[in-house]
Amino acid sequence: DSGVTQTPKHLITATGQRVTLRCSPRSGDLSVYWYQQSLDQGLQFLIQYYNGEERAKGNILERFSAQQFPDLHSELNLSSLELGDSALYFCASSVRNNEQFFGPGTRLTVL
Amino acid sequence: KNEVEQSPQNLTAQEGEFITINCSYSVGISALHWLQQHPGGGIVSLFMLSSGKKKHGRLIATINIQEKHSSLHITASHPRDSAVYICAAHPISNFGNEKLTFGTGTRLTIIP
Numbered sequence: 001d002s003g004v005t006q007t008p009k010h011l012i013t014a015t016g017q018r019v020t021l022r023c024s025p026r027s028g029d030l031s032v033y034w035y036q037q038s039l040d041q042g043l044q045f046l047i048q049y050y051n052g053e054e055r056a057k058g059n060i061l062e063r064f065s066a067q068q069f070p071d072l073h074s075e076l077n078l079s080s081l082e083l084g085d086s087a088l089y090f091c092a093s094s095v096r097n098n099e100q101f102f103g104p105g106t107r108l109t110v111l
Numbered sequence: 112k113n114e115v116e117q118s119p120q121n122l123t124a125q126e127g128e129f130i131t132i133n134c135s136y137s138v139g140i141s142a143l144h145w146l147q148q149h150p151g152g153g154i155v156s157l158f159m160l161s162s163g164k165k166k167h168g169r170l171i172a173t174i175n176i177q178e179k180h181s182s183l184h185i186t187a188s189h190p191r192d193s194a195v196y197i198c199a200a201h202p203i204s205n206f207g208n209e210k211l212t213f214g215t216g217t218r219l220t221i222i223p
Contacts, residue, residue, distance in 0.1 A: 002155070033210070043197065043213040056210045088152055100144070100211070102154040 003027065004093050004103035012109045018079040021106045025072055025093030031055070032074040033100060034066055038087035049074055081110045114138045115200050117214035125222055130185040132217045134198035142201040143181045144211065145172050149194045157183070159201070190221045 003026035013019055025032050034046040045058035049068035060066075063081075068074040078085060086109050092100040115136045124130055134143065142161040148154045158165050158172040160181070165172050169188075174181040185192055195218050199211040 035211075042215050043199075045210040045212070048210060058210055090154060092154075099156050099159040101156060102146075104153050107152070 006103035023091030029093035
């Protein structure tokens with residue numbers, strides 16, 4: 001158990017819908033990262049937050065947004081969902097510049 | 112060309128064999144991660160290293176910064192080692208900008 005929790009574990013929804021994925025980092029970790037893993041693209045970095053502020057952005061679509069709250073949990077919002085958004089979404093947390101610990105992931109299926 | 116490349120893509124070996132997975136990168140890094148992903152999907156961080164060698168149980172990771180190359184070795188391999196192994200480059204830190212760049216992974220299968 002990495003200490004990082006993600007909910008829900010599985011999510012099935014329809015095209016055009018909006019979903020929110022939630023991540024709670026390890027106690028004391030200020031950095032949260034979101035990653036997408038699809039079958040054809042492998043693991044891709046989406047976005048990083050550090051203590052509530054956005055720090056780095058990867059290939060995150062405009063339909064996707066994220067935030068980190070004062071209690072350090074983070075949410076990834078995916079809207080206008082398309083079939084191609086079906087993937088595993090991982091969050092990870094770390095103390096800055098250190099090893100990242102991954103959550104169990106949320107498997108999103110868009111039908 | 113990907114910034115982080117792994118080889119081989121797939122590896123099948125007999126139980127007990129010594130396993131080597133290679134990772135080459137072209138970006139400047141402050142550290143390199145080795146991750147393990149089991150069939151269920153969960154990702155476990157195995158190592159984060161910036162120089163030399165680290166060992167944990169039967170796993171050994173080495174890195175050569177000058178040659179931009181890292182290897183993950185598994186001694187006395189076991190079927191439970193079957194997983195996808197992913198290396199990820201941790202960029203030279205730009206005040207908190209720590210996005211990882213991932214290799215495509217090596218699928219390891221150990222046959223009893």
